Amino acid sequence: MSEIETLLEVKDLYVNYKSYWYIYKVLNGVSLKISKGEKIGILGESGAGKTTLLKSILGILPPQGRIVKGDILYKGRSLIHDKKYLNEVRRSSIGMIFQDPLASLNPVFTVKEHLLDVLKVVYKDYNYKESDLISIATELLKEVMLPDVERVLNSYPFQLSGGMRQRVVIAMALASAKELLLADEPTTNLDVTIQDQILRLIERLVNEKNLSLILVSHALGLLFRMVNTLYVMYGGEIIEYGDARKILKEPLHPYTKMLLISAPRLTSSKIGEGIKGNPPDYRNPPSGCRFHPRCPFAMDICKKEKPKLIRIGSDHYVACHLYSTSDLEKTGPGI
Amino acid sequence: MSILKVEDLKKYFIVPQGVVRAVDGIDFSLEEGETLALVGESGSGKTTTAHVVMGFYTATSGSVKYRDIEIGYTPIEKRPLELRKEIQIVFQDPATSLNPKKNVKDIIDTTIKIHRKGLSSVERLKFMLSLLEHIGLSEDLLFKKPHELGGGEKQLVALARALAPGPRLLILDEPTSALDISAQARVLNALKKIQEERKISYLLITHDLGVVRNLATYVAIMYLGKIYEYAHVDEFFNRPLHPYTQMLLSSIPTLTEEEEKLLPQRILSRGEIPSPMNPPSGCRFHPRCPFAMDICKKKEPPTMIIKSEHGSHTVKCWLYVNAHERNLNKA
Numbered sequence: 001m002s003e004i005e006t007l008l009e010v011k012d013l014y015v016n017y018k019s020y021w022y023i024y025k026v027l028n029g030v031s032l033k034i035s036k037g038e039k040i041g042i043l044g045e046s047g048a049g050k051t052t053l054l055k056s057i058l059g060i061l062p063p064q065g066r067i068v069k070g071d072i073l074y075k076g077r078s079l080i081h082d083k084k085y086l087n088e089v090r091r092s093s094i095g096m097i098f099q100d101p102l103a104s105l106n107p108v109f110t111v112k113e114h115l116l117d118v119l120k121v122v123y124k125d126y127n128y129k130e131s132d133l134i135s136i137a138t139e140l141l142k143e144v145m146l147p148d149v150e151r152v153l154n155s156y157p158f159q160l161s162g163g164m165r166q167r168v169v170i171a172m173a174l175a176s177a178k179e180l181l182l183a184d185e186p187t188t189n190l191d192v193t194i195q196d197q198i199l200r201l202i203e204r205l206v207n208e209k210n211l212s213l214i215l216v217s218h219a220l221g222l223l224f225r226m227v228n229t230l231y232v233m234y235g236g237e238i239i240e241y242g243d244a245r246k247i248l249k250e251p252l253h254p255y256t257k258m259l260l261i262s263a264p265r266l267t268s269s270k271i272g273e274g275i276k277g278n279p280p281d282y283r284n285p286p287s288g289c290r291f292h293p294r295c296p297f298a299m300d301i302c303k304k305e306k307p308k309l310i311r312i313g314s315d316h317y318v319a320c321h322l323y324s325t326s327d328l329e330k331t332g333p334g335i
Numbered sequence: 336m337s338i339l340k341v342e343d344l345k346k347y348f349i350v351p352q353g354v355v356r357a358v359d360g361i362d363f364s365l366e367e368g369e370t371l372a373l374v375g376e377s378g379s380g381k382t383t384t385a386h387v388v389m390g391f392y393t394a395t396s397g398s399v400k401y402r403d404i405e406i407g408y409t410p411i412e413k414r415p416l417e418l419r420k421e422i423q424i425v426f427q428d429p430a431t432s433l434n435p436k437k438n439v440k441d442i443i444d445t446t447i448k449i450h451r452k453g454l455s456s457v458e459r460l461k462f463m464l465s466l467l468e469h470i471g472l473s474e475d476l477l478f479k480k481p482h483e484l485g486g487g488e489k490q491l492v493a494l495a496r497a498l499a500p501g502p503r504l505l506i507l508d509e510p511t512s513a514l515d516i517s518a519q520a521r522v523l524n525a526l527k528k529i530q531e532e533r534k535i536s537y538l539l540i541t542h543d544l545g546v547v548r549n550l551a552t553y554v555a556i557m558y559l560g561k562i563y564e565y566a567h568v569d570e571f572f573n574r575p576l577h578p579y580t581q582m583l584l585s586s587i588p589t590l591t592e593e594e595e596k597l598l599p600q601r602i603l604s605r606g607e608i609p610s611p612m613n614p615p616s617g618c619r620f621h622p623r624c625p626f627a628m629d630i631c632k633k634k635e636p637p638t639m640i641i642k643s644e645h646g647s648h649t650v651k652c653w654l655y656v657n658a659h660e661r662n663l664n665k666a
Contacts, residue, residue: 045515046486162377163607191376191542193604196586200603218515221588248590262520264545266572266587266594271549274520278485 006076007180007212008034008057013070015049015056015236017282024282026052028236028290029070029306034180039206039213041227041244043220045259047279049236050216051099054182058096059086091122095177097202099185101165105157111168112137112153118175140171144201163194167201174205180212181205187222199226220263224248232256235280235290238309242316252318255291289321297322336403337364338504338536339388344397344407346383355612357383359560360397365504365553368534372547372568374583375557376608381540384557385506388538389424390414401504420450423502427509429489433481433496440477443496450500466495469532470525487518491525498529508540523549544587548572556580559611559619563652567645575599576641576650579620618653626654 015027026049034040044050055061057072059079072079074093079086098104105114115137116130123133134153141149144167157165166186173181183202187195203226206213217223223230223244230244232253240253251257261272277294280286286293292302299321307319346358358380365371373381386392388399390411399407401422411419426432433442440463447459454462464474470491481489490510497505510526511519527550530537539550547554547568554571556564556579564577575581581599589595606623609615615622621631636653 045517161607191608192544192586193376193582194607196588196604199588219588220516221590224590225588259516260590262517263590264519264523264543264549265590266545266548266584266597267591269549269568271520271523273524274487274522275517276521278488 005035006033007036007038007074008214009073010053010057011071011073013053013056013072014068015052015061016066016068017062017064018066019064022283025285026236026282027056028285030233030236030238031070032231032238032241034212034214036179037210037212038229039215039227040229040231041223042214042216042231042233043218043223043259044216044233045218045279048233050233051184052236053233054096054184054214054216057182058090058094059083091124091176093176093179094182095173095175095180096182097166097170097173097184097186100189101162101169102157102189104169105165107157110154110156111141111160114168115140115153115172115175118172122176136175137171140174141168143174143205144168144171146171162190163197166190166194166198170198170201170205177211178209180214183213183215185217186215187217187219195222202226220248220260232259235285236282237290237306237319239291239320240316240318241309246313246316252312252316252323253291253320254295254297254322289319337400338367338402339365339538340398340400340403341384341388342398342400344384344387344399345395346380346387346392347395350612353612356560356614357611358387359611359614361555361557361560361562363555363562363565365536365538367503367536368530369552370530370537370539370550371553371555372539372541372551373555373557374541374544374547376542378559378608378611379557380560380611381557382508385424385508385538385540388504389422389506416450420500421502422504422506423497423500424506424508425490425493425497425510428513429486429493430481430513432493433489435481438478438480439484439492442481442492443499446496446499463495463499466499470495470498470529471521485518486514487521490514490518490522494522494525494529502535504536504538506538506540509542510539511546512541512543519546526550544584556583559608559614561619561651563620564648564650566643566648570643570645570648572597574643574648576648576655577620577652578602578624578626578654582623618651628653 010030010032013027013030017024017026030053042050056067067080074089077085079089116133119133119136138149141152146152146164146167187198190198215226227244230247231238231241234255240256251260258272258275262274264271275294280290288304289302289307292298301321307321309317309319310324311317312323341361341363343360343362344358345360348355348357363371373384375381387394387407390409393410394407398405443463444459447462467474472491511522514522541547551568554566554568555562556577558579564580575584582602582604584598585601586604602625617633618631618636621627630653636651636656638649638651639655641648
């Protein structure tokens, strides 16, 4: 793939968080790639490092967080080493929808103040007057299908419903998302009917504006509906990726398999047993494959060596020793 | 005799701006060993209902009967210990419902001390261990504090605490909505196993229809303080009748084609749940309903009973009233 086609590339990224006592080794060699117009999803349970990954891309890790190794390239140029370029990209190319609209909106500012704040930065080269910016803000709110825009503009976050708040957050993201939209669990905390509306909105905006999308979620159904390529994260690592439909039908990694059968289905009242144990402790992550303490198929090698992503079939990659050692390669372990 | 029978229950809250009709006349009953799922969006009054049953609030009118004893007007602190023992609750978010300063042993021990008086500390510990084993938690957890546990384990500890007094009715208020999928599966399986073995009745509050499918025997769909559809779970998923139910079902992102087929014809979700302070006239769902007729705005629909192989299926919707009348005329 040529450099022009690839929009964003994360290369072997390691991120640590430091607290007073400990170092949390969270991201452990994450790589991913997104081309123009592509929609990718990142699936992982809480604490898998999904949000850390998105924050690293935007350069908004909290002060304790540090990129130790690896690089993030946007259109072939590093976002980590070139702060000026990072600012430019953040201003004019990438937008992010944050997780909890109540927490990502400031309770003491109105929607108008929120939007103007963003727009002043986005359009700082244009010498726009405030009234111009307000009309842009109005357009943005109309675009996210908010009714009664005038009232919304002058409302404080607490005066809006959950769905409306999320639409405001999307409008703020749209202001700068000209090429790439990052969405971090955009519908958690929302009711299912509102979730449906928000998803349709994001779908429409992404298609109309030909944006690339990175959607992070722990909800399987939502991801399969929205994305083409799926990355599965566990313990700060990408353990499987490929075509979303294919992963759903034939998951390879034991974690993905167990996760998929644990999801409640509408068709039957049978459900998998879930996965025993807890996500890894990042202060002292398991050696080798980070999933091995919870994996029913763990072998000796899993404790020693970190598995590499290997290709199985066309366009389906998995990081698991089960597939690199034996003829299981063809059938995979049965769960 | 039903273990829980709720008749025309109303719970209003008076606030400076007016009256919030959180629950506005609902009826349901729950049999021994069964699970009733109250499903609805936030603001539909499902948690208020649960809290009235628990005695956190007292009813405004109507009746709540636990084994034929009226409990709707007795706040929890005035309920006899015998009654409190029988009705227990598991809250939504285990991170906030467990005391962060106590370890698991103390958390469960507090309940045992109150409800199982006269046990020595060794007996209490033995009881606690058998309880943990039953739920599928390892005994290593006993001396850990909540922050050292995973989300699923925390919720299982909350479940153990609720089970310690030996309840007959367990209220589950969104028991898995704060959990990951793999943890959710563990909690759901534990809940199923406990119900099979102890024949406890569950009143399940949830908005997740996947969870309903897995746990419930009967489903009641709530919208703005009223129950609009009530059916056995099999009947409910095979033949959802109310437009709101259909909208809820078709909003669920599905995983497989079989699931997709199960869902009714797609009704695009629109609008948001209005404020319970000022509910719409007539059928409260009419502003969001794609099939709304004139009568829906004016008059509240009556409750229609439609026969099914799983007992009665009730729905409150004018669409079915007309159909019924048409059938009557034909006959």
